[in-house]
Amino acid sequence: MNKYIETVLADVRAKNADQKEFLQAVEEVLTTLAPVIEANKAYEENAILERLVQPERTIIFRVPWVDDKGKVRVNRGYRIQFNSAIGPYKGGLRFDPSVNLSVLKFLAFEQIFKNSLTTLPMGGGKGGSDFNPKQSPHTPGKRCSDGEVMRFCQSFMTALYHYIGADTDVPAGDMNVGGREIGYLFGQYKRLANEWTGVLTGKGLSFGGSLIRPEATGYGDIYFAENMLAKRGETIEGKRCVVSGSGNVASFAAEKLIALGAKVLTLSDRSGAIYAKDGISDNMLKDIMHLKTVERGEFADFAKKTKGVKFFKGANSWQLADKIDCAFPCARQNELNGEDAAYLLKHGCTLVGEGANMPSTPEAINAFLKAKIMFSPGKASNAGGVATSGLEMSQNSERISWTREQVDNRLRDIMKAIHDNAWEAAEKYGKKGNYVVGANIAGFTKVADAMVAQGIC
Ligand code: NDP
Numbered sequence: 034m035n036k037y038i039e040t041v042l043a044d045v046r047a048k049n050a051d052q053k054e055f056l057q058a059v060e061e062v063l064t065t066l067a068p069v070i071e072a073n074k075a076y077e078e079n080a081i082l083e084r085l086v087q088p089e090r091t092i093i094f095r096v097p098w099v100d101d102k103g104k105v106r107v108n109r110g111y112r113i114q115f116n117s118a119i120g121p122y123k124g125g126l127r128f129d130p131s132v133n134l135s136v137l138k139f140l141a142f143e144q145i146f147k148n149s150l151t152t153l154p155m156g157g158g159k160g161g162s163d164f165n166p167k168q169s170p171h172t173p174g175k176r177c178s179d180g181e182v183m184r185f186c187q188s189f190m191t192a193l194y195h196y197i198g199a200d201t202d203v204p205a206g207d208m209n210v211g212g213r214e215i216g217y218l219f220g221q222y223k224r225l226a227n228e229w230t231g232v233l234t235g236k237g238l239s240f241g242g243s244l245i246r247p248e249a250t251g252y253g254d255i256y257f258a259e260n261m262l263a264k265r266g267e268t269i270e271g272k273r274c275v276v277s278g279s280g281n282v283a284s285f286a287a288e289k290l291i292a293l294g295a296k297v298l299t300l301s302d303r304s305g306a307i308y309a310k311d312g313i314s315d316n317m318l319k320d321i322m323h324l325k326t327v328e329r330g331e332f333a334d335f336a337k338k339t340k341g342v343k344f345f346k347g348a349n350s351w352q353l354a355d356k357i358d359c360a361f362p363c364a365r366q367n368e369l370n371g372e373d374a375a376y377l378l379k380h381g382c383t384l385v386g387e388g389a390n391m392p393s394t395p396e397a398i399n400a401f402l403k404a405k406i407m408f409s410p411g412k413a414s415n416a417g418g419v420a421t422s423g424l425e426m427s428q429n430s431e432r433i434s435w436t437r438e439q440v441d442n443r444l445r446d447i448m449k450a451i452h453d454n455a456w457e458a459a460e461k462y463g464k465k466g467n468y469v470v471g472a473n474i475a476g477f478t479k480v481a482d483a484m485v486a487q488g489i490c
Contacts, residue, residue, distance in 0.1 A: 035067040041082040052135035054366060058142050058391060059086055061398075065473045068462040073481075079489070081481045088141065090114040091134075094192040096162055098184045102171050110189050112160035113141035114202055118483040121200055122158030123148055123419060125207030125235075128185075128214065130165045137161060139366070140207070143390055144419070146476030147412040150451045153423035158202055162189060166209050167329075176329055179213070186217035194222050199230040199429070205422050206235040208365070211281060211326070212247070216240075231429025234422035243425035245440040246418075251285025252441070253417015253448045254361060254388040255293065260452035261384060261407040261468075270294035272384075275357055275377075277301045277350040278364030279332070282388040282415065284322050286361050291315055298357070299350035301364060304333040308343045308353040317342070352376045363388030371396030378404050387411035402467060413455050413472035420447045 045059050063082065070076050096108040111134065114122045124144040127137070137159050145157030166182050169175040177185070197204060206215055215235045222232050229241075236242035245252070259269055272295045276287050279300045287297045296312035300321065309317070317339065324330045336344030345353060351360065351373035357380045362369045366389065374397035377385070384407040387393060391411060393401070401408040421444055428434055435443075451472075458478075459471030 034064065035070055037070060037077045038063050038067060038082065041086065044083070045086050049135075049138075052138060054135045054139040054391070055142065057395065058139040061391075061395065061469075062142070062146065062473050062477070065470045066477055069474050069478060075485050076481050079485050081484055084484065085116065085145070085480070086142070088113050088115045088138065089117060090196075091138075092160075092193075092196055093134075096164065096185065096188045096192060098181070098188045100170050100181055101178055104171065106170050108162050108164040108185070110160070110162045110192055111137050112193060112196060112202070112204070113137050113158055114196070115141040115157040115159070116145045116480060117156035118480050118487060119149060120154035120156045121198075122202035123155035123205070123422065124157060124159040125161075125205045126210045126214075126218075127159070127161035127207040128164045128166055128209040129161070130163050130168075132161045132163045136366070140390055143412050145480055146473060147416045148419055149476040149479045150413055150454065150472060151416050151420040151423060151447055152450055152454075153420060155203075155419065155423055158204070159207075160193070160204055161207065161210070164189075166214075182214065183217045186214055187221040190218045190221035191225065194225045197222075197232055198226075199232050199426070203231065203422070203426060204233055205419070206281070208280070211235070212237055212242075231426050234425040236425070241425070241429050243421060243428055243440055244435065244437045245444060246421045246425055247281060248285040248288070249421035249444055250282045250415050250418030251287070251363065251388060252289045253420070253444055254282070254286050254363070254386050254414045255289040256417065256445050256448035257409050257414035257452055258359065258361075258384060258386040258407075259293075260449055261386070261409060264456070265407070268293075269359070272296070272358040273298055273354065273356055274359045274361060275299045275350045275354055276361045276363055277306070277368060277392070278362075278389065279321055279325050280364070282418075283361075283363035284318065284325065286363050286388050287313065287318055290361075291318060295359070298354045300332075301348070301350045302332050304331040305344055305346040306348040306350045306353060307332050307336055308345065309341055310343075311341060313342075349373065355380060357382045359384040359386065361386050361388050362392035364392065365389055366391040367394050369393045369397050371400060373397060374400040378406070383407060385409070386414045388415050390415065398469065402469065405466065407466075407468075409455075409468045410472050412476065413451050413468060414448075416451055417444050417448055420444065
């Protein structure tokens with residue numbers, strides 16, 4: 034390995050020994066950058082890698098709130114403002130008990146390159162809390178009420194609002210942070226700052242949200258897959274697809290797949306996975322979206338009342354079907370391991386399009402690259418969400434709203450541009466067809482050049 038990269042990696046490991054997800058993300062990127070680091074001495078001379086792996090600012094704060102029984106609860110809130118070389122920090126908020134510094138630093142680090150790939154001026158950030166809206170703190174098996182979620186969001190924003198702004202840092206949603214939460218967060222920001230600006234994206238349509246933003250990450254993942262397939266003279270129509278998750282990204286990825294004539298065989302959630310031998314129908318998917326966004330229920334109950342669907346408790350989506358063309362991991366990090374990868378390859382899979390952030394383990398990625406199948410890393414193929422957030426920011430600044438078609442066409446163009454940039458960068462550095470190397474180099478170069486141009490800061 035390149036000596037400079039090796040030294041920086043050793044230092045990152047020593048300083049962040051307990052942050053396993055962050056280390057995984059940094060290693061995944063840095064180990065692919067040797068050709069571009071060697072071709073441009075200015076990067077080492079300006080200590081670009083040493084600066085790139087260090088967040089510009091990490092904010093940790095307490096979030097006190099009162100539950101429905103009148104008891105005071107305290108959670109931990111975070112915002113990682115990782116890199117602002119090419120634009121204001123931009124990245125989602127995640128509310129989940131698994132949230133910690135390592136997870137958020139990995140997500141914010143990935144976001145730097147993803148945002149750079151979108152071609153829009155956005156830096157990298159991420160935030161969230163260990164708050165669990167899916168488990169009431171006082172009643173086992175029940176979710177937090179809307180009132181509890183609102184009081185939590187108001188307290189979270191009361192602490193966060195000092196550090197964000199339309200030209201500083203623009204958060205959005207992520208796991209367990211959807212339209213409801215963004216609405217409460219936006220309301221509290223507006224009240225504290227006494228201004229109406231596009232400080233958050235993913236807003237409701239009646240207050241500055243963009244059409245297609247909810248769909249964008251899932252749709253974008255499939256548009257990226259279409260671009261990969263086109264390189265091999267294929268289309269998505271008729272492909273047998275396994276999808277994981279059933280939240281925002283998964284459900285819209287499935288919707289687009291069905292619309293394009295592909296078969297969606299599986300979806301999953303925390304309770305397990307569902308398998309539909311003949312494919313999930315349009316109507317079934319509508320019921321699933323209702324289950325997840327309105328009833329906020331689980332597949333365990335859904336499968337009991339739905340014909341044509343089998344439920345596998347505690348299973349993931351990967352090892353249920355016996356003939357698979359494409360896989361779309363859209364739930365969470367490290368959800369597809371080496372064993373799952375071996376199963377997918379053995380059962381015919383020739384395309385993996387990551388919708389989630391870092392869903393494939395390093396073993397799985399190596400297996401896909403070794404087999405030379407089409408594999409797109411999340412930072413490229415799930416960038417449609419943040420790209421459309423960028424479009425929402427533009428619409429807010431101009432005080433206009435684009436039509437559904439306008440936004441969807443921009444999204445398609447952006448996903449094609451990301452695909453082509455990653456393809457060309459891989460080809461330029463002798464790794465034709467390797468989107469991991471291509472996306473990392475294309476995303477890195479723009480940020481690194483901006484950092485060099487801005488001096489030591
Ligand atoms: P959601 O909260 O809407 O959905 C997450 C899904 O993952 C749910 O189906 C959830 O199940 C499932 N899940 C979560 N934890 C586990 C677990 N431990 N075991 C099994 N299943 C689990 O999140 P999103 O769809 O927004 O995000 C999914 C992924 O995509 C994340 O990695 C996120 O960072 C990434 N992403 C999201 C973007 C967006 O625009 N939303 C943009 C780019 C990336 P259950 O329903 O039971 O909770």
